[in-house]
Amino acid sequence: MNKDAINIYDIAKMSGVSIATVSRVMNGSEKVSEKTRKKVMEVIDKVGYTPNVFAQGLGLNTMHTIGVLVPTIADPYMASAVAYLETELIKHGYDCILGNSGFDLEGKQKKTDMLLSKHIDSLVLIGSTYAGDGSDTNATEYIRAAAKRVPVFIINGNVNGENIYASVCEDEKAIYEAATSMLRRGRKNIVFLTDSHSYSANKKRNGYERAMKSVGKSAKDGIIYVENRIHSVRDQLLAMEDLKCDGIIASNDMIAIGAVKYAQAKGLNIPEEIEIIGYNNSDLAISCNPEVTSIDNHTEEICKDTVDRIMRLLDGGVDKLTHKISVPCTLIARETTV
Amino acid sequence: MNKDAINIYDIAKMSGVSIATVSRVMNGSEKVSEKTRKKVMEVIDKVGYTPNVFAQGLGLNTMHTIGVLVPTIADPYMASAVAYLETELIKHGYDCILGNSGFDLEGKQKKTDMLLSKHIDSLVLIGSTYAGDGSDTNATEYIRAAAKRVPVFIINGNVNGENIYASVCEDEKAIYEAATSMLRRGRKNIVFLTDSHSYSANKKRNGYERAMKSVGKSAKDGIIYVENRIHSVRDQLLAMEDLKCDGIIASNDMIAIGAVKYAQAKGLNIPEEIEIIGYNNSDLAISCNPEVTSIDNHTEEICKDTVDRIMRLLDGGVDKLTHKISVPCTLIARETTV
DNA sequence: CCCACCAATGTAAGCGCATACATTTTAGTT
């Protein structure tokens, strides 16, 4: 296809040294005299030589690349996380191969294999790790398998095991506190809206349940599973004729906005008659009118931290890392809460 | 790092054939007897052998990978485009390396080099190609350079040249029609909001200008440059004390929502006193209240088509492709227009 | 029954690089 033709031998010939010297110059080895280094560099610059990564990889078995697996890059939360990761990784000279897995297990497995086959140095998984209760072992088997090859870092997931590291935000606590504060404000019927059984969604649900139980309410009835689309949420809620609630907590901002649409269609005053809290603090939250109170889970911080840990493991040769770190969330109050 | 150890020699030994035969089996060459093919396949399956892509790449100089360069993956439009591309590419056995370039030239150049160094088979650029008027040649030089190595496909950009192919949506026409319809409805002061000088933004601006001129209005005064953030747009407009408009056309939905916020802060009735039209028809458009009329530029279709053309060029050995195709846009009327 | 030919399989070269090890050059010491 593209025959660069120009390789290390060409450079060696042009600058009158051996390929070993050229290689040393390229890799910044200090065992080269300043004179020859300069001489070789000039040639390299002049012809714009770049080493063939395949050849490099063949020998070194690494390509300075991190695989990032997301269920769907179209989700704004995932997209921003990928952006943060990429920005950070590049600073360390690592590149980023994206895998868009979809939500099903098969897709995840396939994409994981794909990424591994590219000889990534580490794998980062974002969200959507099922089996929070540890029961559904199948769903995490591919992660453990991957971890036998490269260190795996999970953002907002909880698979544990050898060579697996997780960074999570404290969703459970955040939702618990959000619900509790609503209760304190006298809300009687608080509902929790979620679209999945992901680890993160489960934690959020737990937070909700704990808050409800702490005041002697049953939580079960208040949990409603919805589709992650604004109008679907609205329509589903509107269709529930017996739905009576004065508070809604949503597992993401998209769903929260669906709830806002529901309340508005129903003619309910926000926040007087009904409070709504979203999650992720994305642009969606402020795009709405009224602007949605949302929980910020500090994605940027988590991503940066994750990259930091990856680098410590890869570059620094640190062989033990905390397997799990937690980052607290922050409630950003806006117009959908009192 | 990870020593798979198991290579083609191992497979050859285990199945009692030569590495050439194993390679032929792996690559589906028909020059293998059914008997030995089965024998080899069994071994391969049993031990889960996968060829080393570096070694493959070294010889073949391709890795079945497409590079995708975006200014920022955090932008929902870009993210969805990447998702479409990825989904489509995978069907053809191609993977996707992401480059998040930022908006500056240096970032684009660097990321382009990075992608090229990974021996991508083709490069896809999404949006944000400057120099729509052909004047700023520096800004597109890196694209032409890249095109000397691999075919370059540009989504919503207009660099032309050898080995460069573009798929564009008809923004100019869409905006022209949007503005014209507003005029027909009796709007007197229509304003155009944009955040960049990208090719696409320029086309949109042209559409606006053409519409204004067609009724003898000056367009220049109506063009307002804003920052691509909801609250920034709102605040900027609010700060313009002499701003009098009864129609706003925005170059994307984020900006359109900023305009909605402005109108609401100003106490203007939407759409009676002021109409607003956004662009991209993203989730943001329906997240807002009122829901924003927006122009759908058929990203999915464009992306699919792009992949289709890439494959025709790469697989099919087609050596001539239309250099530019256009896809019309569709106005999705909602609550911010009469 | 031998030869030609074809299908099946094997052999070996080369892709471009890093690097261990070998060799040469330089600098320092006496």
Added chain:
DNA sequence: AACTAAAATGTATGCGCTTACATTGGTGGG
């Protein structure tokens, strides 16, 4: 000036694969 240690540079191997070319074995025709 002679010798040594250290620095600089060169040589050669191997990474795992694909593939052109070589070899083998079997088949049918003469």
